[in-house]
């Protein structure tokens with residue numbers, strides 16, 4: 001049982017990385033340019049998704065299947081700041 005959870009977590013992690021590389025092979029925040037090694041990057045939809053509670057894996061798979069399609073990579077700070085409006089409120 002434990003192994004299954006571990007496997008699923010690994011699978012999900014790998015899918016996420018592949019989806020991120022599909023969006024931006026350089027793995028940098030599209031707003032401030034911080035890279036993978038200096039920031040926690042999130043997959044963000046440019047237009048907030050209407051459907052809530054979507055399985056993360058289904059988002060990754062749709063990116064791998066259909067391309068970036070409105071998704072972008074944002075670091076945690078930019079992503080958080082975007083929550084208060086449609087644009088990042090930080091000054092870079």
Ligand SMILES: [Zn+2]
Nearest residue numbers: 029032075078
């Ligand atoms: Zn950023």
Ligand SMILES: [Zn+2]
Nearest residue numbers: 031032078088
């Ligand atoms: Zn920003």
